[in-house]
Amino acid sequence: MQRPELSVPAAGTAVRTGGCLCGALRFTVAGEPVDPHVCGCAHCARRSGSPFQWWTAFPLAGLSWTGEHGEPAWYDTHPGRARRGFCSRCGSHVAALDHGDPAEVGILVTALDDHRGAPALVPLNPNRLNEAAPWLAPAQARHQVPVDVHLLLRRDGPAGPEVLLSRRAGAVYATGLLHAPSGHVDGPHEDAVQALIRETGEETGIAVDPADIVHAVTVHHRSPGGPARIGLVFEVRRWHGEPAIMEPELCDAMDWYPLADLPAGMVAYCRAALDAYRDGHRFAVHFQQPDDTVAFDPAADRLRTLPSTGTDGPCPAVREFAERAVGRIASWTDVSWARPGSRVWRATGAGGGQWYVKVHRGARFHAREVEAYRSWVPGLGAAAPRLVAADADLPAIVVTALPGTSLHGAVHTSERQCEIFRRIGTLAAAIHQPAVGPDDTLPVALAKLERHLAAARTRLAPGDADFVRALVARAELLPRPETVRTHGDLQLRNLLLDRSGELYVIDFERAQVGPAVRDLVRLADLWAGRPDLRKALADGYGRPFTAAELEYLTVLEALDAVSGIQYGATVDDPELLERGLRTLTRLRATAEAANPRGDTA
Structure with a gap:
């Protein structure tokens, strides 16, 4: 195969001839016509004495003037931009040429010797017909393009x-x-x-x-x-x-x-x-x-x-990474959560297999998820995906697909909900194996508290900020719970349920060492007013949570609620905002019921 070095044009095969009325101007044009159209602008109408002229373009490299007059006489119809060529003897107009270094020459189709029956010369676009002949405008066809x-x-x-x-x-x-x-x-x-x-x-x-x-x-x-x-x-x-x-x-x-x-x-x-x-x-x-x-x-x-919507896949670099891992991908479906953050696509292979491709919002989330997949997630067996490939530079991962559908928004009977929460408890117990490592759950949340309270100020009810600060002050006196591996975002949208009742967990980008109740923060909102769900989860977990753990959970819930209120208000996420407000209202009502006199000691 030859790589280009020099430009050496070869002779074209599609050649047409034409000329003026008296024959003094003759020309040949080689190549295919470009953009045949009729034009009714003032210049075309006045030069021709007709409502419009029929033009097309040809490659300038294929034009030769062959008659006794050589080139036509030229008139600058658009000074400095374009000129029109005509015969100085009979006045016939034949050509148009832009100034500068044009690649094409305009030729009047009626100046060609044979323009009948040539589909390539049929005008595609009528141009400004109403300027010289307003009565032509109603007959003007819709704009068409090749x-x-x-x-x-x-x-x-x-x-x-x-x-x-x-x-x-x-x-x-x-x-x-x-x-x-x-x-x-x-x-x-x-x-x-x-x-x-x-x-x-x-x-x-x-x-x-x-x-x-x-x-x-x-x-x-x-x-x-x-x-x-x-x-x-x-x-x-x-x-x-x-x-x-x-x-x-x-x-x-x-x-x-x-x-x-x-x-x-x-x-x-x-x-x-x-x-x-x-x-x-x-x-x-x-x-x-x-x-x-x-x-x-x-x-x-x-x-x-x-930008495009729908089934567009990721950028080419991520597509190539995924296809190196699993082979040719025939289709992509964007299944990302509507909130800002990581992007996720369901990738369907040419052979029908399915995987999920995730691009993380940053290196920290990528590192957390990859570390979880490579260390303890395999211990969950069929209840979690398997890591197929990871690329820290993108940063992206490919994981296997799981059966089932998300529990987010799913509707079940009360009895069925209890069974699901029992299974959630069992799955949480499998995740919460003892782990040694720094627990920065509370310190990180506390460091952001005043900033979050300031950002959420207009959304908070009177007394909310003081209530949260009082909870935090008590939390610093509590004994630190045992640290375990935690999922970090255990909520219904990250849990899948199949038709046989098997439960699966996905999305480990927030996984880290921490107290077990860290994984109950988003679930506690669901069992509010439903002690049967709380009991079902504890039954599946294998033990009830201690009073100290539940008090620690209350603190984490309050901090998460404030964070959700300020973030929901910032990015216009009504669900996050409402959940945060609902959680604070519930926590304050529970505290007031337990301490009707409002003692702070």
């Missing part, structure tokens, strides 16, 4: 993923520049996937199965010359045959290039699509300005990406 298909052929190279690029040659648009193999949807008889398969075979000689074609990115592009188009870019990682130059008159070189280090001399349109793809975006706008070059210029990068 649809391009681009092949993003990808392989693994020694330094990372590589993509195939070819150098355009001959009388074509952007001759001498690198571009992905591409073409147009031929008409209503052909869909985009069929067009990609056809163009891929015509340009590279390889065969692609429709099942191996994945949508990568869509680009709404406008060239410096003005025409707009839609580019559909499709990723292909598996094919039959070896890529080769199949159209030497249109392509004179072809090679693989690192996706992370794309070469100079690329078509800006193609470069925009690859940059968007590399950064994990599915949709991009790339509207170039009249003074821009067709070649990519970093100083005039017009790429503008938009």
Whole structure:
């Protein structure tokens, strides 16, 4: 396969001839027409004495003036920007050319010797017809644009993923520049996937199965010359045959290039699509300005990406990490929690298997979860996922999928709820094995208390802040509970229940050594007013919690409530806010019932 070195255009095969009315001006144009349209602007109407003119563009490299007058006479219709060419003998208008270094020349279609029955010359876009002839405006068709298909052929190279690029040659648009193999949807008889398969075979000689074609990115592009188009870019990682130059008159070189280090001399349109793809975006706008070059210029990068929703996967670096771990992934489903933080996707493999890919919000959460998976989580057996792969630089992990659905929002009978809480107790006991290590649960929360109270001030009821401070003051006198391994975020959304009643636990990014009651903070809100649930959990746990442990739990609940109120108010999370307010109200009511005189001693 030949890597491009020099730009040597080859002769084009699609050649058309034309000229003026008297024959003094003659020309040939080679290449395919670009953006055929009718224009009713004031310049076109006044020059022609007609409501509109029928234009198309051709590659300037394919234009030759062959008549006795040579080039036409030129008139600057837009001084400094564009000029129109006409015959100085008969006055026929034939061409339009932008100033500077244009890649295309405009040709009046009616100046061609034969323009009948040519689908490629049918005007796609009516332009400003109402300016010269208002009565034409009602008949104006909807704006239409060509649809391009681009092949993003990808392989693994020694330094990372590589993509195939070819150098355009001959009388074509952007001759001498690198571009992905591409073409147009031929008409209503052909869909985009069929067009990609056809163009891929015509340009590279390889065969692609429709099942191996994945949508990568869509680009709404406008060239410096003005025409707009839609580019559909499709990723292909598996094919039959070896890529080769199949159209030497249109392509004179072809090679693989690192996706992370794309070469100079690329078509800006193609470069925009690859940059968007590399950064994990599915949709991009790339509207170039009249003074821009067709070649990519970093100083005039017009790429503008938009976020996507739905089943978009993670960025390419995380996708590659996951696929190195489990193989080709056919689809991604974002299952992240709506709150800011870690991102999680359900990844479905080409063979139907499922995994979960998680990108942590920071190195601390990543380290905690990986350490838990590598040390004590395997002891939970089938009740927890298995770590498949971890990358601290991303930072991301891949874990196995579990059966069941989240208990968050699930509806069960009272009897069934008691059984579920009994199972939660059993699972918590399995997690809470003795562990030696620093317990910073209370010190960390206390260090943030005054800041959280200040941030939550407008949401707190009178006396709430003093109540929490009094609890904390008593907590510092309590004996420290035994330290165990804790999940750190044991709540219903991190618990799964399958149809047979088996319980599973996920999400260990907050796991650390601490008191056992640390894992009861989010569960205690659920058994408020339901002593049967509290008893069921204790039964499953194997023992009741001591009075000292429950007093310590009350302190942790209060601190968590204040934290939730300030955070919920900051990020506009109504559930966190309401749970915090509800918890403080409950704790104060319980304290007042136990001490109706309000003694502080």
